[in-house]
Structure formats: structure tokens, C-alpha cells
Amino acid sequence: MVAEKYLEIQKRVENACARAGRDPGEVTLIAVSKTKPVGMLNEAYQAGARDFGENKVQEILEKYPVLPQDIRWHMIGHLQTNKVRQVVGKACLIHSVDSVKLAAEIEKESSKRNLVTPILLEVNVAEEESKFGFHLSETEQALTEIAAFPHVSIQGLMTIAPFVKDAEENRQIFRKLYQFFIDIKQKKADNVYMNVLSMGMTGDFEVAIEEGATMVRVGTGIFGEREKREN
Numbered sequence: 001m002v003a004e005k006y007l008e009i010q011k012r013v014e015n016a017c018a019r020a021g022r023d024p025g026e027v028t029l030i031a032v033s034k035t036k037p038v039g040m041l042n043e044a045y046q047a048g049a050r051d052f053g054e055n056k057v058q059e060i061l062e063k064y065p066v067l068p069q070d071i072r073w074h075m076i077g078h079l080q081t082n083k084v085r086q087v088v089g090k091a092c093l094i095h096s097v098d099s100v101k102l103a104a105e106i107e108k109e110s111s112k113r114n115l116v117t118p119i120l121l122e123v124n125v126a127e128e129e130s131k132f133g134f135h136l137s138e139t140e141q142a143l144t145e146i147a148a149f150p151h152v153s154i155q156g157l158m159t160i161a162p163f164v165k166d167a168e169e170n171r172q173i174f175r176k177l178y179q180f181f182i183d184i185k186q187k188k189a190d191n192v193y194m195n196v197l198s199m200g201m202t203g204d205f206e207v208a209i210e211e212g213a214t215m216v217r218v219g220t221g222i223f224g225e226r227e228k229r230e231n
């Protein structure tokens with residue numbers, strides 16, 4: 001079941017790329033496996049999934065030792081500074097950097113271990129009160145401050161769009177973030193790469209791809225409904 005779903009979503013990713021005239025190799029499908037048992041992750045792995053997204057450090061710590069070692073773990077949930085130590089070196093990319101203070105902690109832990117940790121800045125484009133992330137107006141300043149950390153490398157931006165019935169309602173959000181992403185990319189600041197734009201979930205990933213996403217994070221569409229709604 002999970003394998004079929006994964007392949008179906010992968011196909012939809014490819015179709016969205018085709019519609020947008022994009023190379024499907026530019027878009028990574030992240031299987032968001034939070035709350036799901038390792039058996040289901042294994043099924044997705046068998047179908048070809050190598051990128052998995054989790055929103056709790058504890059779940060990454062439990063799952064990574066018992067699953068194939070070529071899996072890339074993406075930390076996509078709000079990260080507390082006191083958990084940074086546990087996730088540095090395990091997550092291939094931290095999508096949810098939402099404060100300079102958090103980036104400073106990642107710098108500290110990465111420096112201790114002589115690592116450079118790839119991160120994305122989370123942007124709350126719609127300025128929803130319930131969500132984490134920088135407002136667009138604050139993001140450039142934050143980028144400048146975080147770019148000064150030598151053991152953190154800014155790979156791009158992430159957003160969680162509002163929960164809407166019709167994905168089209170989020171098109172403007174995605175378009176706005178893509179425009180900002182391109183503007184920043186063109187400035188070519190040191191240690192700011194803008195290779196990754198992580199946006200789009202089960203309900204709106206196709207629209208996000210049409211608007212320039214390079215990573216989409218799909219949970220429900222692959223693994224089915226979760227017990228309770230998270231984030």
C-alpha cells in the first residue's frame with residue numbers, strides 16, 4: 001500500500017514538473033514519516049524513497065539506527081535549542097531554522113564536531129500567528145547574521161503554507177517566496193547558496209512545483225492520515 005502510494009506521488013511530482021517545463025531531477029520528494037512505524041518507512045524505502053522527513057528529534061533518533069544507512073533524514077519540525085546537540089550530524093538538512101539564536105546553537109554544536117550543517121530558513125510567508133518562521137521582511141537580515149556562522153551553510157528557504165481546501169489559494173504564497181529566493185540568489189552573498197526551496201505538502205505540492213519548489217514534503221499522501229494533526 002505505502003509503496004503504491006509513494007510511486008503514485010512520485011509520478012504526480014514528475015507530471016507537475018512536465019507541466020511546468022522542469023526537469024524532474026530538480027525536485028526531491030521527501031516522504032514525511034512522522035508518527036509512522038518503521039515497517040511503513042521500509043515499504044517506502046523498497047519503493048525507492050531515500051529522503052525521509054521527521055518533525056521530532058526523538059523520532060529520528062529512534063528510527064535511523066534500525067533503517068538502511070543510505071536514508072537521508074530531514075528535520076522539518078520546530079527545533080528547540082536544547083535538542084540541537086542530538087540532531088547535528090544525523091539530519092542531512094534542517095529545514096526549520098526560525099531564529100538566529102537557533103542557528104547560533106547549530107553553529108556551536110557543529111563547530112565542536114568540526115562539521116558544517118546545511119540548513120534552510122523557515123519563512124512564515126502568510127504571517128500566520130500559529131506558525132513559526134521569519135516574516136519575509138525579517139528574512140534578509142537574519143540571512144546576513146546567520147551567513148556569518150562558518151559551521152552553518154544556508155542552502156535555501158522553507159515554508160509551510162496555510163491549510164486550505166483549494167491548493168490554488170496557496171499559489172501566491174509559493175510565488176512570493178520563489179521571487180524572494182531568486183532575488184537573494186542573485187545577490188550571491190558569501191555562505192548563502194539558495195539551492196533549495198522546500199515548499200508544498202500533500203494538499204498543494206503540485207502547485208508548489210509549478211511555482212519553483214525543489215523539495216516537496218509529503219506525509220498523508222504516502223503514509224495515510226496521522227492519529228492527530230501535527231503542525
Ligand SMILES: *Cc1c(COP(=O)(O)O)cnc(C)c1O
Pocket residue numbers: 032034055076077160201202203217218219220221230231
Ligand atoms: C507533517 C508535515 C508535512 C507533511 O504534511 P502532509 O499534509 O501530511 O503531507 C510537511 N511539512 C511539515 C513541516 C510537516 O510538519
